[in-house]
Amino acid sequence: MKRILIALSLAAMIMMPASAKDKAPKSEKVNKVILLIGDGMGLAATAAWMVDQNYAPTAFDRAQFVGISKTYSKNSRVTDSAASGTAMGVGFKTNNSMLGMLPDGTKPESIAEAAKKEGKSIGIIVTSNVLDATPGAFYAHTESRGNGREIEECLIEFQPDVILGGGLAAFQNEKCDEGTMLDKAIASGMTLARTPEEFYAMDKGPVLGLFAEGNYPMVIDRDSDFLADCLNHTLDMFESNKKGFFIMVEGSHIDHAAHANNTEQLLFEMEEFDKAINAAMDYADTHKGTLVIVTADHETGGASLVSGNKDFHMGDSGIGVKYSTTGHTGSPVMIYSYGASAWKLSGVMENTDINKKMREVLLKAKK
Ligand SMILES: [Zn+2]
Structure with a gap:
């Protein structure tokens, strides 16, 4: 009886039309996730970046799947980075300016915290300040993104394997029993890197890279390899895990x-972000089980590309960028995905779904 069943199911497989087989999404095992947030x-x-490159393929053109993320927060149609970072970091919508905390005061575990518990290495790399809202949403739990001291305490307690960006002055200026919060971070076992070069010379964490007093400078004042170089060295450091x-x-x-x-x-x-995305995708090409998400x-x-702006710095493109506000907008944003199980990030979704899908593919403990 058993044998007949196997024979029947084999026949069914052979009879399955080729197109249906081709379309079947592959559920590849994922143990490495690189989330890049612009x-x-x-x-x-x-699109302005694509025009600037005269439509030569950019990293965004390499995306295997695309999706759309609805970014509104719990209390506003127009989110800030704290609420949307929290949506992607912990998986729940919260009020603007709240970080890793919900309006009722609960502090759900972030994907970075859950991944660390499962023995995975954790890296956080930014060009602003390591205490800023977006990085903070992955390790901090506080009522306001402005609570610098509390965010420092959370960072030291969480102790990611690699955390890089600016923010030296905030650690030096804040006093505590150990001296300054920088002394406390070092006493907790983190190694301070004051320059990217110091970091590139290190082969193991935990590393606290504070490369500027406040934010790391904008690319217009330096070269555009910083993010990609930091990511590549972090990937080297994590290779053995x-x-x-x-x-x-x-x-x-x-x-x-x-x-x-x-x-x-x-x-x-x-340009800098594009280089970092390419570095992540190149890594996924050579390392099975890597999922890259760009969003x-x-x-x-409120930018749009309009015709005939002579001031556009690629003068011959005939296209200009016009802005409708100096603030944030409620427009949804794109999700570009690449690598193992990338198809799971396609479709129209809430920003919290990005967190849910990362948990689903990366973590053993499902929530
Ligand atoms: Zn902003």
């Missing part, structure tokens, strides 16, 4: 350029 990066920012990793990379200044309605700065920031926390600037 802060304030709307579709127009990505067979349990995998969770890494969040933020192109933080995309938001700042868009707030300033400054297209030249915006394109420089997009934004919200759109900034």
Whole structure:
């Protein structure tokens, strides 16, 4: 009887039309996730970058699947980075300016915290300040993104394997029993890296990379390899951990350029972010079980591409970027995915679903 059943099911498989087999999504095992967040990066920012490159393939063109993320927060149609970071970090909508905390005071565990418990390596790399809202949403739990001291306490307690960006002055200025919060971080076992070069010379964490007093400078004042270089060295450091990793990379200044309605700065920031995305996708090409997700926390600037702006710095493109606000907007943002189980990120979804899907593929403990 058993044998007949097997024979029948084999016959059914052979009879399955080729097209149906081709379309069957592959559920590949994922033990490594790289989430890249372009802060304030709307579709127009990505499109402006594509125009600037004369439509030569960008990292965004490599996406295997795309989705759309609805970014509204619990108390506003227009989110800030704290609420949308929290949506992606812990998986729940919360009020603007709340970080890793819900309006009723509960503090759900972030995907980074859950992944660390399962023995995975954790990396957080930003171009702003490591205490900023987007990175903070992955390790901090506080009522306001402005509670710097509390966010520092959370960072030291969480102790990611690698955390890189600016923010030195905030750690040095805050006093505590150990001296300053920087002394406390070092006493807890973290190694301080003051420059990217110091970090590149290290082969193990936990590393607290504080490369600037406040935010790390914008690309217009430096080269555009910083994010990709930091990501590549972090990937080297995590290579030996067979349990995998969770890494969040933020192109933080995309938001700042868009707030300033400054297209030249915006394109420089997009260039850096593009290099980081390519680095992540290249890694996924050679490392099975790697899922790369590229998205934004919200759109900034209400940007659109309009015809005939002579000031556009690619003068011959005939296209200009126009902004409708210096603030955030409620426009949904794109999700670009690549690598193992990338298809799971396609479709129209809530920003909290990004967290849910990452948990589903990366963690053993399902929630
Ligand atoms: Zn902003």
